[in-house]
Structures are given as C-alpha cells and as structure tokens.
Amino acid sequence: MRHWIIDREVALLPSWLEALPQAKLIQRDVIVDLPRGEQAIYWCRLRHGETVSSIFPPIQLEAGQFVVVLADEPDETIVTESLASGASGCCNTYAAPDVLKQVALVVQNGGLWIGQSLLQRVIGSAAAILGRRPQDQEIENWSSQLSEREAQVARLVAVGASNKEVARQLSITERTVKAHLTAVFEKLGLRDRLQLSLRVNGLST
Amino acid sequence: MRHWIIDREVALLPSWLEALPQAKLIQRDVIVDLPRGEQAIYWCRLRHGETVSSIFPPIQLEAGQFVVVLADEPDETIVTESLASGASGCCNTYAAPDVLKQVALVVQNGGLWIGQSLLQRVIGSAAAILGRRPQDQEIENWSSQLSEREAQVARLVAVGASNKEVARQLSITERTVKAHLTAVFEKLGLRDRLQLSLRVNGLST
DNA sequence: TGCGGGATGGTACTTTGGTGCAATAGATTG
DNA sequence: CAATCTATTGCACCAAAGTACCATCCCGCA
CATH class of the missing domain: 3.40.50.2300 (Response regulator)
Structure with a gap:
C-alpha cells in the first residue's frame, strides 16, 4: 500500500x-x-x-x-x-x-x-429514530473504562486486524497485544474479539 | 434462558x-x-x-x-x-x-x-446522510452469493456466536459449521469470522 | 442417467486466539 | 520511599478456528 x-x-x-x-x-x-x-x-x-x-x-x-x-x-x-x-x-x-x-x-x-x-x-438523527440512548454514553462508554493503549488495541481489533497486524501497527510484540486484549475482555466483560468488535461498533449492549 | x-x-x-x-x-x-x-x-x-x-x-x-x-x-x-x-x-x-x-x-x-x-x-435516512449506495446492494449483497444454509451460519457468526453455539442452534455438527464457514469465506473473499461480521453488519465493503 | 452442487461429517493437521504465571521497568501517588 | 498501575515481554499451555482430503447422500437438470 x-x-x-x-x-x-x-x-x-x-x-x-x-x-x-x-x-x-x-x-x-x-x-x-x-x-x-x-x-x-x-x-x-x-x-x-x-x-x-x-x-x-x-x-x-x-x-x-x-x-x-x-x-x-x-x-x-x-x-x-x-x-x-x-x-x-x-x-x-x-x-x-x-x-x-x-x-x-x-x-x-x-x-x-x-x-x-x-x-x-x-448519525445522531438515526440514533434518535432508533430510540437508543445517545451515543455519548453508548459508544464512548467502552473506551472510558480502558487505558489509552488498551483502547488503541481494541479499536484495531474491532475493524478486523489480527494480533499480528495490531502488533506491527503499534510496534509491540504479539504477546503484548494479547495481554492488552485479555485486560480489555476482563474490563468489558467480553468473551472474544468478535464480541469486542460488536461492542466497539455499537452493535451490542 | x-x-x-x-x-x-x-x-x-x-x-x-x-x-x-x-x-x-x-x-x-x-x-x-x-x-x-x-x-x-x-x-x-x-x-x-x-x-x-x-x-x-x-x-x-x-x-x-x-x-x-x-x-x-x-x-x-x-x-x-x-x-x-x-x-x-x-x-x-x-x-x-x-x-x-x-x-x-x-x-x-x-x-x-x-x-x-x-x-x-x-436507518434509510442515515444511509442517505452518509452518502453511501443504498442498503439494497450494500447489505443484501453478501447473502445473495450464499446458499440459504451458509447465510444462516453467517448471520449467527456475525452476531458473535461460536462454532459450537451455531452447531447447537442449527442442530448440526461443529465440523459442518466449519465447512459452511470455509465456503462463506471463499465466496465472499474474507479471511475470518471477524471480517465476516463486519461485512454482514455493513461495516466494511 | 450421469454430473454438479449443496449439506453433512470423519480424521488429521496448522494457525490463531486466549490464559496463567512471572518478570522488568517507568510513572504516579499517598 | 513503598505501593500501585500500566506497558512490556517470555514461556508454556489449551482451546478455538480454520484448512486439506475425502466420503456419503440427496436433488435438480442437461
């Protein structure tokens, strides 16, 4: 690229x-x-x-x-x-x-x-139509519970990046990526990267 | 439940x-x-x-x-x-x-x-605001290339279900779920279930 | 009637994802 | 200063995901 x-x-x-x-x-x-x-x-x-x-x-x-x-x-x-x-x-x-x-x-x-x-x-108007709570709590919420580094990893994973790709992007080891992810799962009460993606992209609670 | x-x-x-x-x-x-x-x-x-x-x-x-x-x-x-x-x-x-x-x-x-x-x-109005092509091609597209069974599997995976859960839901073996998924990845040109989720949920091309 | 595609699945294998335990180092804070 | 938190990584290990090869069954269609 x-x-x-x-x-x-x-x-x-x-x-x-x-x-x-x-x-x-x-x-x-x-x-x-x-x-x-x-x-x-x-x-x-x-x-x-x-x-x-x-x-x-x-x-x-x-x-x-x-x-x-x-x-x-x-x-x-x-x-x-x-x-x-x-x-x-x-x-x-x-x-x-x-x-x-x-x-x-x-x-x-x-x-x-x-x-x-x-x-x-x-997309504010769409949120209103859907009758959901405003994006402020909805979308921002997840990242507020994470450290900055954890949020960066979460964002990359949420758009489909593999651990290897995240590691390269952030110039850290794949092991470290896993460590951050484990912390993220724990903090947000999630099971795996797919659920994380849904959460970050506002497609689940 | x-x-x-x-x-x-x-x-x-x-x-x-x-x-x-x-x-x-x-x-x-x-x-x-x-x-x-x-x-x-x-x-x-x-x-x-x-x-x-x-x-x-x-x-x-x-x-x-x-x-x-x-x-x-x-x-x-x-x-x-x-x-x-x-x-x-x-x-x-x-x-x-x-x-x-x-x-x-x-x-x-x-x-x-x-x-x-x-x-x-x-969400039609939001789509208009975002200036994207209409949902008809955008969201439906993926399923039109799949068989009915493959689409069912894809939908379940897209909302975060594991292979085991999909298997239980559809009353088939985990092995068969994998077979369908492999076919889905092939047909849609995807890498893994996360990318599939993004595709199905309209968050990627 | 034979051919292809879809659905199903068995065995075996490789890769990726995720966890447990532990260590080092810097930054912050009481 | 000690305690705590975050970031980083190694090593080992297990589970889940995905692939390769193959087989069976059924169905529609040339």
Whole structure:
C-alpha cells in the first residue's frame, strides 16, 4: 500500500512522517489526476477555507485506491462533502500518528473512517429514530473504562486486524497485544474479539 | 434462558414450538407483570390492530430479561414503538423457526433484532446522510452469493456466536459449521469470522 | 442417467486466539 | 520511599478456528 500526501504547499507534518514513513508528497493546488496502477491511499489536505469540491473534482479511482481528506478544521459539512466525492474518510490534519495508522488500516480494508465525534453528529438523527440512548454514553462508554493503549488495541481489533497486524501497527510484540486484549475482555466483560468488535461498533449492549 | 410467549389467545404456532420447544404460554390481554428471578425472553404477540402501548405498558425488566415483539403485521411504527417501550426486537409472528432461533440468540446477547428489511427502512435516512449506495446492494449483497444454509451460519457468526453455539442452534455438527464457514469465506473473499461480521453488519465493503 | 452442487461429517493437521504465571521497568501517588 | 498501575515481554499451555482430503447422500437438470 503506497501513500501519497497531496498538499497545496510543500510541508510534511512530523506526525505524518511518523505514521507513514514511506509516504510521498504531491504538491499541487487542484487534483487533476493521480498516479495509477497500484494500491494506494491519497491523503488530501484541506486547509482553512478550502472546500472539498474546490481541490477534489470527481476522479475515477481504481480498486484498492482510496482517498482520505485531512481537514485542518473538520466539520460535518466537510465530512459529508468528502464522502459524497468518493473519499473513504476524513480526519483531522493534526491527528496523532497512531490515529493516522488506524485510519490507514480501516481505509485499506475498505472501511470508512469518519472519526468518533464527527460520526456521532452525522448519525445522531438515526440514533434518535432508533430510540437508543445517545451515543455519548453508548459508544464512548467502552473506551472510558480502558487505558489509552488498551483502547488503541481494541479499536484495531474491532475493524478486523489480527494480533499480528495490531502488533506491527503499534510496534509491540504479539504477546503484548494479547495481554492488552485479555485486560480489555476482563474490563468489558467480553468473551472474544468478535464480541469486542460488536461492542466497539455499537452493535451490542 | 427461559422463554415465555404472551398471547391474547391460547394458540401456539408450530414454528414457535419448533424454535423454542421449552417455551411456556402466558395467556392474557394486557401485561401487568412478568415472572421474575431468572433470565428470560418474553415473546409478546401483537395481533392485527393492536398497538405496542395497548398491551405492553412500561415495565421494569431485570438484567438478563428481554422482550421481543411478534407482530402479525410488522411495520416501521411498530418497530419504533417496540424499541421505545424497551423491547429488544420486533419480528414477524410467522417467521421461520430458524429466524426465531437467531432472534433469541441475538437478543439474549444484549443485541437488538429488527429484521433486515425493517432496519433498512428505519436507518434509510442515515444511509442517505452518509452518502453511501443504498442498503439494497450494500447489505443484501453478501447473502445473495450464499446458499440459504451458509447465510444462516453467517448471520449467527456475525452476531458473535461460536462454532459450537451455531452447531447447537442449527442442530448440526461443529465440523459442518466449519465447512459452511470455509465456503462463506471463499465466496465472499474474507479471511475470518471477524471480517465476516463486519461485512454482514455493513461495516466494511 | 450421469454430473454438479449443496449439506453433512470423519480424521488429521496448522494457525490463531486466549490464559496463567512471572518478570522488568517507568510513572504516579499517598 | 513503598505501593500501585500500566506497558512490556517470555514461556508454556489449551482451546478455538480454520484448512486439506475425502466420503456419503440427496436433488435438480442437461
């Protein structure tokens, strides 16, 4: 999976380099075409005042190619615009390296990444229709009981990563991943990674 | 897990008996209280013209006790009413035994059961907001590629059931469950049961 | 009537997931 | 400072998941 960072100016943030060491920069204003022929994620930076449509015209992506919008000031409008344009996700430009790694993993597996807080607002209406308690307790709840590291592991497992993959992502041993998972299962009263996934994704109590 | 069927008349359907052989009947018009002290699912039948609120006043349920509405003529209103009243699900009175078994499994694990087609309508607006292709291709797609038996296994696995549990539910060997799963993974291009769960639950491509 | 696919399952095997016990190290806190 | 918590990892072990190969039975269809 190759990573391209597309920015109006030549300015790679340290967090990007840490998360995606092998990423290459494409410096341009408006995207007219993209490198082809291989699996890739195109990280498109959206600076203050820029709109998705202004820098990101409709482009045909090949299978295994995905676009993620890095917004300096993310909001609901940008999220919906991004998705409508065919992007696989939208997150904060200044997100931590670990978050960016998670985004990459989710996206390259065909998922959508919208970010917890943004997602809450976007699907708020659906939650209301379903008559469920608000997302604040529902979705956030699980992570509040965990340490930061445990939550990171839980998130990765929840989107389908194997222990080996989680270990590589977080630069730790597979044994450590297992240790964290055991702690997570214990704290949340779960049986295995599948139930964890359902819990994290809001599909069970 | 004990099963109580609550109906205005004394008329157990054959499909109920097949799905829940040990179920007991409670014959009454309006529910005023429920047997206490053990884990149970209360299946409340809603006949033509009856509304949820008319037979199902607000009742405090204990932990491990769940209510499922069996609607003769299910629609969106009944679904939302049921959930608002604290029920864990709503399905067709005349659903097949296998479906009822699945409902029981989902519900007793703390899940909500709403049924594919009803769920589609209820969360339709959210899908629109998210700018995704309609649920018809998105969610149904996976099952269309599978045989009926394979789809049953997939559904149970997707809500967190182990191979052993699936085997018991469908009255087959654990070995056969594995055989079906291998076929499912092959047909859908998946790696393991977690990815299957994400696929079935519409959380990945 | 033979062929293919689905459902079922037996034996055996490899891989992955998860636990128990124990150790080290840093950070925090009373 | 001692106690506690978190992160990290090793080693051993067991259980669950998944695969490979094969067999039987049934059913629809050319």
